[in-house]
Amino acid sequence: MNLLRVIPVLLIDNGSIVNTERFRRRHYIGDPLNTVNLFNDFEVDELIVLDINASKNDQIDYLLLEEIAGESFMPMSYGGGIKSIEEIEKILSIGFEKVILGSAAFLNPDLVRNAARIFGSQAIVASVDVTRSITHKYRIRYLNGSRKNIYAIDDYIKLLEDCGVGEILINCIHRDGTMKGYDDVLINIVSRMTTVPLIILGGARSSACIKSMHAEHHISAAASSIFVYKENTKSVLINFPAKVLG
Amino acid sequence: MTIGIINCGVGNAGSVYKMISLFSDDVTIIHCQEDLKSLSKLVVPGVGAYDAAITHLKKVDLFDSLKIYLEHYRVPVLGICLGMQILARQSSEGMLAGLGCVPLDFKRFIYNPHENIRVPHMGWNEVDFSQECPLFSGFADDFGVARFYFAHSYYADVSEECTVARTEYGRSFTSAFAYKNFYGVQFHPEKSHRYGKKLIQNFVDLL
Numbered sequence: 319m320n321l322l323r324v325i326p327v328l329l330i331d332n333g334s335i336v337n338t339e340r341f342r343r344r345h346y347i348g349d350p351l352n353t354v355n356l357f358n359d360f361e362v363d364e365l366i367v368l369d370i371n372a373s374k375n376d377q378i379d380y381l382l383l384e385e386i387a388g389e390s391f392m393p394m395s396y397g398g399g400i401k402s403i404e405e406i407e408k409i410l411s412i413g414f415e416k417v418i419l420g421s422a423a424f425l426n427p428d429l430v431r432n433a434a435r436i437f438g439s440q441a442i443v444a445s446v447d448v449t450r451s452i453t454h455k456y457r458i459r460y461l462n463g464s465r466k467n468i469y470a471i472d473d474y475i476k477l478l479e480d481c482g483v484g485e486i487l488i489n490c491i492h493r494d495g496t497m498k499g500y501d502d503v504l505i506n507i508v509s510r511m512t513t514v515p516l517i518i519l520g521g522a523r524s525s526a527c528i529k530s531m532h533a534e535h536h537i538s539a540a541a542s543s544i545f546v547y548k549e550n551t552k553s554v555l556i557n558f559p560a561k562v563l564g
Numbered sequence: 565m566t567i568g569i570i571n572c573g574v575g576n577a578g579s580v581y582k583m584i585s586l587f588s589d590d591v592t593i594i595h596c597q598e599d600l601k602s603l604s605k606l607v608v609p610g611v612g613a614y615d616a617a618i619t620h621l622k623k624v625d626l627f628d629s630l631k632i633y634l635e636h637y638r639v640p641v642l643g644i645c646l647g648m649q650i651l652a653r654q655s656s657e658g659m660l661a662g663l664g665c666v667p668l669d670f671k672r673f674i675y676n677p678h679e680n681i682r683v684p685h686m687g688w689n690e691v692d693f694s695q696e697c698p699l700f701s702g703f704a705d706d707f708g709v710a711r712f713y714f715a716h717s718y719y720a721d722v723s724e725e726c727t728v729a730r731t732e733y734g735r736s737f738t739s740a741f742a743y744k745n746f747y748g749v750q751f752h753p754e755k756s757h758r759y760g761k762k763l764i765q766n767f768v769d770l771l
Contacts, residue, residue, distance in 0.1 A: 321680075321687035321733075361757045363688055364713075391583060393713050393755045410611060411576045415715060415755060437574055438613040438646070440684040440715040484684050484717075513675040515686040536680045538687065 323363040323538040324528055326545040326558065327519060328353060330369040330398070333382060337546055338370070339495030341447075341463040347546045347554050354386050357545075360558035364393045366418070366487075366519075366540055368445075372399025373421055373461060380408065387413030397445055397487075401426070406433050410441060418443040418487060421460040424467050424474075427481050434482030439514075444478045445487040446471075448504060456504060463491050475511045485515045487540065493521030497543050500527065505535045524549070525559045565604030567768065568594045570630070572646070573620030575611025579754040580644065583761060587768040597629040605639050605770070609754070610646020614718075615658035617646055631663050638745045640770045641665070645716055648741070648748030657718045666743045668720040673733065681734040684717040691739045691751065693729040699740060699747055699766050700729065703759075712739070712751035712759055719750065 328350065329336050335347040347353070350367075357365055367386060372378050378399050387394065396409050397418025406417050423430050423444045433442050447459045448471070458467035458474055467474065478486060488508055490501050500521045509516055515538065522528055522541035531539055548555035567588055569577045577593050584591050584607065594600060610617060621627040634641065643651040652662045655670035673683045691710040693700040703710050710729075719737035722730050729740035731750070741748045747767065753760030 321685075321689060323687045387579075388582075391755060391757055391760060393715070393752070407574070410574070411578065413576055413579045413582075415611060415752075434613070436613055436616045438611065438616075439717055440686065441575070441611055484715075485686060513677075513682060515682045515684065 321538075322532040322536065323517070325364045325366055325517065325538060325540040326357055326362055327366040327368060327540050327542040329542060330367060330379070330382070331371055333379065335546070336370075337495060337543055341491050341494055343495075345552065348556070350382060351385055351389065353546075353556055354389050356556045357558060358390050358392065362392060362558050364395070365390065366395045366397070368418065369396075369398025370462060375399070378405060378409070380412065383409065383414070384412050395443055397443070401429070403429070403432060403436065406437060410437060416441050416443050416485070418445050420445045420447065423478060423483075424460045424469075427477055430478060430481035430483055434484065439482045439484035442483050443485040443487055444483045445489050446474065447489045447491055449491040450501070450504070456507070459491065471508065472511050475508070479512070479514060483514060485517065486512055487517045487519060490518065490520030495543055496521060497523040499523050500531050500539070502531075502534070505531070505537065509535055509537055566590045566592050566602060567605045567607065568592055568599065568603040569607045569609060570594045570621075570626065570647070572608070572610055572612060572617040572650070573624070574613065574616050575609070575646070577609050580607055580609040583754045583764050584768060586761065587765045594626070595624065597625045600626075600629060600633045603637070603639055605767070606634075606641045608641065608643045608647030608650055610644055610648070610650065612646055613657070614646065614649055614655050615660050617650060618658065618660045618662070621650075627663070634663070634665060640767070641746050642767050643746070643748035644754070645750060645752055648750055649718060651746055651748055652720065655718055665746050666741060666748065667725060668723060668738065668741060670718040670720050672718055676734055679734050685714050685719070685733045687714065688712065689714050689731050689733065689751075691729045691731050693740065697728040697740070697742055698770055699742070699749070699763050701766050702762060706762065707759065710759055712749075712753065712756040714751045716750060
């Protein structure tokens with residue numbers, strides 16, 4: 319019984335797939351549909367699609383989401399700019415299994431509560447953006463890392479779980495796009511605080527890195543850079559090594 | 565004769581529609597009681613919360629009419645995830661009773677950090693299937709092991725009467741049942757790549 323998933327993450331910026339570094343610099347990767355098709359062919363465990371502009375633009379690109387969902391026979395989650403039950407309903411009806419609530423979960427926890435009640439916990443994921451200070455203290459942020467979330471991590475996670483969230487995605491800002499490895503200390507802290515399935519995103523450097531994270535922490539791994547770049551380079555190559563699953 | 569997919573109001577019948585359409589040209593989505601006619605098979609999909617789905621079915625007058633339709637026409641029925649719960653008797657997820665077509669009850673998984681059991685049960689897991697069940701026909705030859713995607717917090721214990729596949733998650737539970745003309749799968753075949761396609765094809769090919 320191995321439920322440890324390996325999940326490619328596609329970051330969408332105005333209709334294109336991009337890669338970021340520490341939530342900043344954006345590097346163009348390619349066309350979303352081609353990319354999704356490739357991952358479909360690779361039969362990846364699951365796919366996460368995050369629109370990093372949707373919150374700022376206050377607009378969800380439903381047309382693009384419909385095209386993406388049309389190609390897939392694998393589980394998919396969407397996050398970016400979701401603020402209401404109606405939006406969640408629309409996204410789920412398009413064909414995504416789960417929605418990822420980021421800023422909205424912090425600004426309006428009742429949305430999480432109501433969504434879990436209507437759609438079931440298993441359809442509601444909360445993403446928690448974490449950064450690390452110079453003094454190695456972990457802090458949570460929201461709105462693409464631009465604002466401070468006033469909660470301490472354990473309080474925020476408890477709030478999310480009390481609201482019925484089904485899954486938590488920890489988005490590690492300080493490791494994002496660096497391919498320096500996952501933040502083991504952070505994973506250790508958060509995995510002890512959570513009872514729902516947990517996914518760590520940010521820092522994966524290789525298949526071996528993912529496998530050892532699985533073995534040590536027993537939580538699922540998400541990654542963007544290693545699946546869109548050729549190993550150890552910044553040349554674009556959509557890939558999903560079979561040995562990641564092995 | 566048409567394969568009908570029930571729209572439970574929450575989640576999407578669309579993904580199931582997409583996969584079934586790979587194997588049949590005659591598929592339709594059932595929105596209301598009037599749509600319930602001349603069906604060769606029925607699918608009850610489900611992504612959503614139990615009470616919300618049942619409430620919706622009652623609101624569009626599909627709950628009782630579905631029960632009556634199924635009593636009259638013994639067509640093959642496939643319940644998927646929440647759909648499987650709806651076909652059963654009751655679930656501790658909600659206050660409302662299911663359609664009662666299958667003698668199963670559902671209860672919640674319990675968080676257990678010592679065995680890495682987090683709730684919901686989320687991810688790919690192995691399904692230990694009975695080779696006699698037509699839903700899994702050809703699986704042993706084509707794949708050896710069957711793996712499907714699960715996303716649920718509630719489960720039915722293994723039952724002598726109707727369990728045809730079991731899966732381990734801290735305990736053994738029913739990942740698929742077969743009872744009279746009713747089939748149910750706890751996992752999501754419409755999201756399980758090649759495994760899902762094979763199972764759906766087997767269902768479509770049922771006589």
